[in-house]
Amino acid sequence: MSPSVRLQEMIRVIRSARTQGEERGVIQRECAAIRAQFRQADNGGRSHNLAKLLYVHMLGYPAHFGQMECVRLIASPRYSEKRVGYLGAMMLLDEKQDASLLITNSIKNDLSHSSQYVQSLALCTLACMGSAEMCRDLAPEIERLLRASNSYIKKKAALCAVHIVRKVPELGELFTPSARSLLSEKNHGVLHGAVVLITELCQRSPDTLAQFRKAVPELVQVMKGLVMSGYSPEHNVAGISDPFLQVRILRLLRILGRNDDVASDAMNDLLAQVATNTDSSKTAGSAVLYETVLTVMDIKSESGLRVLAVNILGRFLLNNDRNIRYISMTSLQKIVQTDHNAVQRHRGTIVDCLKDQDASVKRRALELSLALVSAVNIRSLMKELLLFLSCCPPELRSHTTSGIFNAAERYAPSQRWHIDTILHVLTTAGGDVRDETVPNLIQLITTATELHCYTVHKLYRALVTDISQQSLVQVACWCIGEYGDLLLGGECEETEPVQVTEDDVLDALETVLQSHMSAPATRGFALTATMKLSTRITHNVDRIRSIVSIYGSCIDVELQQRAVEYNALFKKYDHMRAAVLERMPEEGTETPQPADQVCDLLDLLGGSDEPLQPRPAAPGPAPAGPAPAGPAPVSSSTGGDLLDLLGDLDPPTAPCVKVYEKNGVTLTLQCDSQTDTSITVSLIGSNSSHCDITNFTLQAAVPKSVQLQMKAPSGDVIPADGLGQVTQTVLLNNPNKVSLRMRVRVSYSAQGSTFQDTVQIDSFPPVTCE
Amino acid sequence: MIKAILIFNNHGKPRMSKFYEHYSEDTEQQIIRETFHLVSKRDENVCNFLEGGMLIGGSDNKLIYRHYATLYFVFCVDSSESELGILDLIQVFVETLDKCFENVCELDLIFHVDKVHNILAEMVMGGMVLETNMNEIIMQVDAQNKMEKSEAGIAGAPARAVSAVKNMNLPEIPRNINIGDISIKVPNLPSFK
Numbered sequence: 001m002s003p004s005v006r007l008q009e010m011i012r013v014i015r016s017a018r019t020q021g022e023e024r025g026v027i028q029r030e031c032a033a034i035r036a037q038f039r040q041a042d043n044g045g046r047s048h049n050l051a052k053l054l055y056v057h058m059l060g061y062p063a064h065f066g067q068m069e070c071v072r073l074i075a076s077p078r079y080s081e082k083r084v085g086y087l088g089a090m091m092l093l094d095e096k097q098d099a100s101l102l103i104t105n106s107i108k109n110d111l112s113h114s115s116q117y118v119q120s121l122a123l124c125t126l127a128c129m130g131s132a133e134m135c136r137d138l139a140p141e142i143e144r145l146l147r148a149s150n151s152y153i154k155k156k157a158a159l160c161a162v163h164i165v166r167k168v169p170e171l172g173e174l175f176t177p178s179a180r181s182l183l184s185e186k187n188h189g190v191l192h193g194a195v196v197l198i199t200e201l202c203q204r205s206p207d208t209l210a211q212f213r214k215a216v217p218e219l220v221q222v223m224k225g226l227v228m229s230g231y232s233p234e235h236n237v238a239g240i241s242d243p244f245l246q247v248r249i250l251r252l253l254r255i256l257g258r259n260d261d262v263a264s265d266a267m268n269d270l271l272a273q274v275a276t277n278t279d280s281s282k283t284a285g286s287a288v289l290y291e292t293v294l295t296v297m298d299i300k301s302e303s304g305l306r307v308l309a310v311n312i313l314g315r316f317l318l319n320n321d322r323n324i325r326y327i328s329m330t331s332l333q334k335i336v337q338t339d340h341n342a343v344q345r346h347r348g349t350i351v352d353c354l355k356d357q358d359a360s361v362k363r364r365a366l367e368l369s370l371a372l373v374s375a376v377n378i379r380s381l382m383k384e385l386l387l388f389l390s391c392c393p394p395e396l397r398s399h400t401t402s403g404i405f406n407a408a409e410r411y412a413p414s415q416r417w418h419i420d421t422i423l424h425v426l427t428t429a430g431g432d433v434r435d436e437t438v439p440n441l442i443q444l445i446t447t448a449t450e451l452h453c454y455t456v457h458k459l460y461r462a463l464v465t466d467i468s469q470q471s472l473v474q475v476a477c478w479c480i481g482e483y484g485d486l487l488l489g490g491e492c493e494e495t496e497p498v499q500v501t502e503d504d505v506l507d508a509l510e511t512v513l514q515s516h517m518s519a520p521a522t523r524g525f526a527l528t529a530t531m532k533l534s535t536r537i538t539h540n541v542d543r544i545r546s547i548v549s550i551y552g553s554c555i556d557v558e559l560q561q562r563a564v565e566y567n568a569l570f571k572k573y574d575h576m577r578a579a580v581l582e583r584m585p586e587e588g589t590e591t592p593q594p595a596d597q598v599c600d601l602l603d604l605l606g607g608s609d610e611p612l613q614p615r616p617a618a619p620g621p622a623p624a625g626p627a628p629a630g631p632a633p634v635s636s637s638t639g640g641d642l643l644d645l646l647g648d649l650d651p652p653t654a655p656c657v658k659v660y661e662k663n664g665v666t667l668t669l670q671c672d673s674q675t676d677t678s679i680t681v682s683l684i685g686s687n688s689s690h691c692d693i694t695n696f697t698l699q700a701a702v703p704k705s706v707q708l709q710m711k712a713p714s715g716d717v718i719p720a721d722g723l724g725q726v727t728q729t730v731l732l733n734n735p736n737k738v739s740l741r742m743r744v745r746v747s748y749s750a751q752g753s754t755f756q757d758t759v760q761i762d763s764f765p766p767v768t769c770e
Numbered sequence: 771m772i773k774a775i776l777i778f779n780n781h782g783k784p785r786m787s788k789f790y791e792h793y794s795e796d797t798e799q800q801i802i803r804e805t806f807h808l809v810s811k812r813d814e815n816v817c818n819f820l821e822g823g824m825l826i827g828g829s830d831n832k833l834i835y836r837h838y839a840t841l842y843f844v845f846c847v848d849s850s851e852s853e854l855g856i857l858d859l860i861q862v863f864v865e866t867l868d869k870c871f872e873n874v875c876e877l878d879l880i881f882h883v884d885k886v887h888n889i890l891a892e893m894v895m896g897g898m899v900l901e902t903n904m905n906e907i908i909m910q911v912d913a914q915n916k917m918e919k920s921e922a923g924i925a926g927a928p929a930r931a932v933s934a935v936k937n938m939n940l941p942e943i944p945r946n947i948n949i950g951d952i953s954i955k956v957p958n959l960p961s962f963k
Contacts (some may be wrong), residue, residue, distance in 0.1 A: 079917050235903060491879070
């Protein structure tokens with residue numbers, strides 16, 4: 001067995017290794033030697049071996065065989081061995097290892113050792129890796145040490161208590177009385193530990209919080225002492241007296257003063273004093289000021305103080321030091337919800353920070369800008385955000401795009417602006433947008449009927465320029481397919497006129513189909529668009545036919561299926577082609593579409609009703625699918641899956657309320673189930689006249705904060721003479737618990753003529769059986 | 771709470787790593803690598819705060835770092851710590867190391883990792899700041915070292931002899947002293963305990 005080398009020798013040898021392999025070899029030899037040494041019973045150099053092992057562990061090599069050695073060393077009477085043993089325990093052991101339980105007894109003995117350094121070792125280890133059981137066992141010891149006379153031990157015991165409270169919150173009550181008495185200590189280290197302990201206790205339990213509110217005057221005294229005292233060399237950092245302690249006390253005051261007038265009053269003067277007297281030219285002063293500002297904004301402070309605080313933040317924002325700017329933006333982020341106007345004043349500076357070189361500052365500026373968007377500044381702010389998007393670091397891109405979309409959805413001043421913005425984002429950063437952007441955009445375009453011409457021209461131009469951004473290409477293909485006739489028509493008031501021939505359009509779509517860059521979904525879009533154009537163009541139908549038949553033998557199964565079906569449309573079902581491929585109906589029209597009722601409530605009952613805003617129903621789960629995407633007319637998969645959502649038909653004993661009765665058609669409302677925030681009702685249509693009712697459809701609208709989801713109806717024909725019924729289940733989600741009202745529009749055909757009526761339901765029947 | 775304290779050099783080699791939450795060894799190495807990757811890309815005049823580390827904790831955590839010559843000192847903290855306070859703490863830590871090692875350089879940290887751990891243990895305990903007064907820390911560390919030395923007894927004599935000789939201010943000794951059996955007059959070695 002080669003004699004073991006000392007730690008420093010070993011480090012020297014490791015460092016002189018030229019390659020990774022050489023290093024591994026050296027370390028393996030050393031570890032083997034160490035293992036052999038551990039197996040020997042008594043050995044003078046045990047601590048050195050463990051130290052070597054810890055070094056090896058730091059470099060990343062496995063060191064678990066040292067765990068038992070740690071336990072043995074901790075039990076040794078010699079201080080040097082204990083020290084290394086405890087260090088090893090902190091680095092190698094954790095609560096998941098069994099060996100950690102073995103050191104509990106050693107720690108317990110060491111906590112009552114005569115030497116304070118041994119006690120401190122034990123406290124340190126317990127605070128770092130103490131498991132819940134160990135904490136429970138040793139908590140009384142720690143509490144005793146909290147009242148010990150030695151300030152060195154007291155401060156360590158205080159932090160150890162914090163760890164215990166984190167692991168086992170119930171033990172918090174054990175420490176509350178001692179924590180209170182620690183506040184009268186003079187030693188800053190002990191005070192610091194006490195404040196941390198009290199902070200942790202208050203955060204865990206509201207009762208303790210109420211108890212410690214009485215300590216606010218004491219804390220204010222201590223703080224005053226720190227601020228007003230002259231120069232004290234031992235605690236001075238850059239001219240501020242113990243800024244660490246000041247920051248901790250301010251944070252505790254923040255927690256105590258939140259939502260409490262009495263406590264807030266007591267600290268008002270102090271905060272004003274600190275805010276005005278602290279010198280912020282160095283980091284230490286800035287740290288204290290920053291904490292003061294956060295505290296002022298969080299408690300119930302008087303308005304003059306709040307103004308002072310926001311001004312301080314504004315000054316920070318203009319500081320040259322990037323650290324200070326970063327900090328001020330972080331704190332503005334915290335108060336932007338409550339004091340929106342105050343932060344708006346600094347919008348210019350924040351937007352400038354978007355152009356800073358520093359990635360962290362950019363990130364903060366982005367978050368803050370997104371929070372500051374409002375209806376008033378949306379145009380200018382969006383310009384800045386789009387500029388930022390074109391040069392922002394890649395890790396921030398997806399966050400930026402989702403932020404821009406959210407802001408655009410909430411505050412878009414006009415539909416054209418909205419569409420322009422989304423198109424701009426797609427051209428700049430199409431690869432980083434969310435998946436549901438494409439269907440959302442398509443839905444938006446569909447509703448903006450007067451902009452179809454403009455949109456399709458713009459998208460065509462974007463498609464011709466660049467086909468690499470998948471989302472953009474998908475939307476463009478869909479639009480060209482739908483509104484190809486507008487594109488070929490030529491004139492459009494909003495953009496410069498450009499003559500687009502049918503060949504150009506088909507060329508563009510074919511390029512997308514054949515390009516390597518197109519994802520399979522994109523090619524699907526392009527193929528369907530080509531097919532739709534067959535009814536919209538006049539001359540090149542043969543070309544379309546040939547394109548479609550080529551893809552009938554494509555390797556991609558999805559494309560192949562589509563191509564084969566379209567081929568069939570050309571051959572056997574040519575008479576249906578025009579009807580199948582006609583333009584998608586706008587949302588909310590009367591055409592009976594039982595499959596689409598899950599998402600058809602836009603524009604529903606006109607804008608004349610103020611209190612009831614038509615709410616688009618929450619899009620149903622997967623079955624609804626990407627509704628506007630091409631293949632809906634051809635493949636029948638979208639509608640069929642919804643039939644599984646019919647819901648149960650109720651037993652006839654539940655109470656029904658008749659809400660509509662006319663022409664023999666009766667509509668009744670029945671409550672199926674009800675919880676605090678949601679209600680499920682069934683609308684049942686029955687027919688007592690002598691002729692069948694066909695095309696029976698129901699549409700509903702609810703107040704703004706309520707969410708509506710209509711399941712598919714059981715059918716749309718009600719046979720005559722009460723021989724059958726049509727039932728439709730409606731789910732209402734009412735998280736804000738507003739009074740529920742619903743407006744239902746009934747439409748049906750009877751005896752060849754169509755009828756349509758609206759009925760308002762103001763009260764819902766209760767449920768008899770729960 | 772401080773989640774981890776890392777010291778590594780300009781090439782990413784770890785010089786000291788202390789984790790206050792448990793991670794497996796592989797994860798620890800990965801964290802060190804990722805942190806080095808993030809921190810080394812930073813310019814000289816940007817701010818000292820970094821966000822966006824995926825491995826160590828996620829969205830609540832920030833990296834606060836300072837670059838001194840060849841070493842990066844990185845503290846990974848969560849939102850309950852004051853960022854500027856931690857910056858000052860790093861400064862205090864480095865100044866303490868400087869006092870304890872006398873003009874500390876990277877080699878000191880390499881060869882005396884355990885001492886660095888002991889000093890750190892006096893400043894940060896269980897992820898929380900314990901003591902920030904430099905003199906107090908140095909006093910405690912010295913007392914502990916003295917205790918260790920006094921225990922070492924006979925077994926520690928050769929080591930202490932070596933360190934005593936190293937610390938001595940010897941005048942320049944000529945190299946080739948060995949000229950047979952002639953006894954050489956050596957300077958008086960101070961007696962030591």
